[in-house]
Amino acid sequence: MALYKRKNSCFYYCEIKISGKTIIRSTRTTKKTLALRFESQLRETLYRQHVLGDRPTITIAEAIQEYASSKKGAVNQQNLNTQVRTLNAQLSRVYPLQSELHSLNGGHLTRLVSLRRKDGVAEGTIRLMLTTLKGVINWSKSAGYLQPDNLVIQKIRVNNQRTRTLSNHEESRLLERLMLNKSPDDYDLVVLLLDSAARLNEIQQLRWDSVDLKNGEIYLWRTKTNTESIVKLTDRSLEILKRRQTIRKHSELVFPSKTGGLRRTTPKSIQNVYKELGLEGFCTHSIRHTTASKLVKNGMSLFAVSKLLGHSNISMSQRYSHLEQKAVANQAVEILNNN
Structure with a gap:
C-alpha cells in the first residue's frame, strides 16, 4: 500500500518503490487529501532524481548550516562562525533563506554587493562575504545537490599593493616597548612572527611537538594551503623557545x-x-609583510619568499615584485661597476 498509518503515529506515511529501492517518508499530516498530494509530489521528485538523473535540492539556509557543520573543529572556527552569521543576515536582504539554493542567480548577488557598498563597508569585507558564499556553494556541489545555472560570483578587487610595513626604527621601538609589557608572551610572539614570516594563527596553533630545538626548526601547518612547512629558527627565536620550554606548564x-x-x-x-x-x-598581519619586504630588499627572490610564506603559488607574492626589481637593479649596477 502506497499510503498508510502506523500504529504509533497519527500521521500518514507513503511508501514508494523506484529503481529497485523502497522509499518511506512521513507526510507530516493526518489528512488523507494532503497526504495524497504529498505522495504525488514525492513520487514525481523521486522519478526525476532516480530515473531522469535530477539532483536533490537544498535550501540556502540548510546549505549554509551544513557547510558550517562541515568546518567544525577548524582553527579559524570563531572567524568562520562570524562569517556565517554575516552571510545569513546579509543574503536574507535579497534572497529568502528558505528558498532553494539552485534558484540563486547573479542578480541577487549584484543587489547584495550594491547594498553592502551603500552600507559603507570595506571592499575586503564584501569579498570575505562572497568567499564564504562560494564555500557554501562548493560544499553543496560536492554533496551532489542541484546547482544554480551559470552563477558567477563576481571578483571584488582590493588594492593590497600599498602594504603597511615597519621601518627598522619602528621595529626597534616596537620590540623595546613590548619588553616592558607585563606578559613576556607579547614580545616573544612578535619576535617569532618577525623571524618566521608566519601568519598569526600558524604561530598561535604551534605545538611543542612541532618544535625541534636540537636542529633549530619549527614545523608550521599552513591553514590556507593545508600543507606543512619547515622554518629555520633565528638565534633570538631559538633562545626564546628554549626559555619558554623551561617554564612551560601543562599546555x-x-x-x-x-x-x-x-x-x-x-x-x-x-x-x-x-x-x-x-x-x-x-596590524599584526603587517609583521608578515615587513619580514617579506625585508628579505626581498636584501636579494631573496620572489620564488624563495613565496615558499617561505607558504603561498600556493608565486602570484600571491607579486605585491613585493617592485622590491625585487630594485634589489636586482642594485645587484646589476654593483656588478657592472666592478667589471
Whole structure:
C-alpha cells in the first residue's frame, strides 16, 4: 500500500518503490487529501532524481548550516562562525533563506554587493562575504545537490599593493616597548612572527611537538594551503623557545591563552602598543609583510619568499615584485661597476 498509518503515529506515511529501492517518508499530516498530494509530489521528485538523473535540492539556509557543520573543529572556527552569521543576515536582504539554493542567480548577488557598498563597508569585507558564499556553494556541489545555472560570483578587487610595513626604527621601538609589557608572551610572539614570516594563527596553533630545538626548526601547518612547512629558527627565536620550554606548564601549545587553550586573535596588550606608538594602518598581519619586504630588499627572490610564506603559488607574492626589481637593479649596477 502506497499510503498508510502506523500504529504509533497519527500521521500518514507513503511508501514508494523506484529503481529497485523502497522509499518511506512521513507526510507530516493526518489528512488523507494532503497526504495524497504529498505522495504525488514525492513520487514525481523521486522519478526525476532516480530515473531522469535530477539532483536533490537544498535550501540556502540548510546549505549554509551544513557547510558550517562541515568546518567544525577548524582553527579559524570563531572567524568562520562570524562569517556565517554575516552571510545569513546579509543574503536574507535579497534572497529568502528558505528558498532553494539552485534558484540563486547573479542578480541577487549584484543587489547584495550594491547594498553592502551603500552600507559603507570595506571592499575586503564584501569579498570575505562572497568567499564564504562560494564555500557554501562548493560544499553543496560536492554533496551532489542541484546547482544554480551559470552563477558567477563576481571578483571584488582590493588594492593590497600599498602594504603597511615597519621601518627598522619602528621595529626597534616596537620590540623595546613590548619588553616592558607585563606578559613576556607579547614580545616573544612578535619576535617569532618577525623571524618566521608566519601568519598569526600558524604561530598561535604551534605545538611543542612541532618544535625541534636540537636542529633549530619549527614545523608550521599552513591553514590556507593545508600543507606543512619547515622554518629555520633565528638565534633570538631559538633562545626564546628554549626559555619558554623551561617554564612551560601543562599546555601543549607554545603560546596558549590564559586558560591554556588556543588563542584566536592578537592580544589586546599588543594591539594597545600599536596605538601607543602611533603605528597607523598597522596590524599584526603587517609583521608578515615587513619580514617579506625585508628579505626581498636584501636579494631573496620572489620564488624563495613565496615558499617561505607558504603561498600556493608565486602570484600571491607579486605585491613585493617592485622590491625585487630594485634589489636586482642594485645587484646589476654593483656588478657592472666592478667589471
